[in-house]
Amino acid sequence: MPKFYLSNVQDFGKLAHILTNQNDESGEVCITDALSTAINTDQPELAYRDTVDKHLQLLTQLIEDPAYNHAEQLREFDAHWKILCDNAAGGSNELFVVWDGNSSESMQVRPPRLETGSDLQTKPVALAGSYTSDRNLTYALAIAKLETRQVIGKAISIWLSHLEPPPATQYNLLEWYFRIVAFADQPSQRELRKLRKKKYREFWLVFSAQIPNGETMFALHWNACSRSTFPASLDGIEADNWTVTPYRVRSISPSALIPRGGGSLDLKGMSVLLVG
Structure with a gap:
């Protein structure tokens, strides 16, 4: 055609x-x-x-x-966000995330363990605090070997009540970020204010929002040459020389994996009778 x-x-x-x-x-x-x-x-x-x-x-x-x-x-948000990530420095930036996307939480991000191997070992992994002892993730986290990977920087998850289409280029990314972050819910806003009181060289923000065909997740990685508080404006980004990189999110939380494998989360608290 x-x-x-x-x-x-x-x-x-x-x-x-x-x-x-x-x-x-x-x-x-x-x-x-x-x-x-x-x-x-x-x-x-x-x-x-x-x-x-x-x-x-x-x-x-x-x-x-x-x-x-x-x-x-x-x-089309996910498709265009992927294009933005592929065109960013380094290209093909992906972050594995364990978070249900419903409420703001503090997260632990661990860097890639190996240069070659499974994706869970060669990509950074972000784990929400509520999932640190989830038995449903035992196998996946064992493959990722998180216990051998030191936590880097500071990370939080953010739920957005409103989302705009992604920027066409990296050049417009920061202006777009400051527009959408204004729609973070109150718990997320509180977590952001906490970040602005602490100094780190790295920050990770993992976002969740509703789109017409379901839910989307995406992430931003903030990196500075020296320890600094999280920037609250474009001037703060320039003053501390922050570099911001977009990341695709690949969810490995039970709410994402179980339905994908044909299961149902509704059965989690029920007794099941198998006949035949």
């Missing part, structure tokens, strides 16, 4: 379903699986006509309906 591009893409503002390149004036149009086209082998040319119509309908709705465009950008 043909690929479609939107010319002069910058003239339309930020649109969902448009993959842009900073060095190009056009953007590739990406339709979803729901808009896929069936091919009639007797008249294959109809598939091209149908594809053109669907792309035109999608672009028209995105341009003319800001609410729909905004909702679609949030629906």
Whole structure:
């Protein structure tokens, strides 16, 4: 099937379903699986006509309906956050997280243990305090060998009541962060205020928010050359020379793993009778 591009893409503002390149004036149009086209082998040319119509309908709705465009950008949050992480310094930044995403907690982040091996050993792992003794995670944490990895910096989890689409480039990341962090719930705001009273060289913030197709998690890693308090403004970031790196989150909490394996969390406190 043909690929479609939107010319002069910058003239339309930020649109969902448009993959842009900073060095190009056009953007590739990406339709979803729901808009896929069936091919009639007797008249294959109809598939091209149908594809053109669907792309035109999608672009028209995105341009003319800001609410729909905004909702679609949030629906694509994870995909665009991955692109942002891949384009950041180091690339492919991933953080394994054990947190249910429901409330703010203090977390422990442990650095990668090995340069090669399983992902749990080659990626940093963030563990919420409420899961430090969870028996459901015994096997996963044994693979990660957390006991051999020293805790680094200070980390907290943050629940957001509102989320904006991710920034298109790393250049806009900090302004975007200060906009969304204003929507952190009260427990998260209290944890942030505590961070601003302590000096570390590293901070980790793990975020959770609702998007149209479920829940998303993402993280930011803050690194400074010397011990400093957590910055409360853009001026504070520049003054202490903070470097901020976006991270993808891969959840290994029971609430994420059990349904993925076909189980149900609703059965956790129930007796189960197996017949046959």
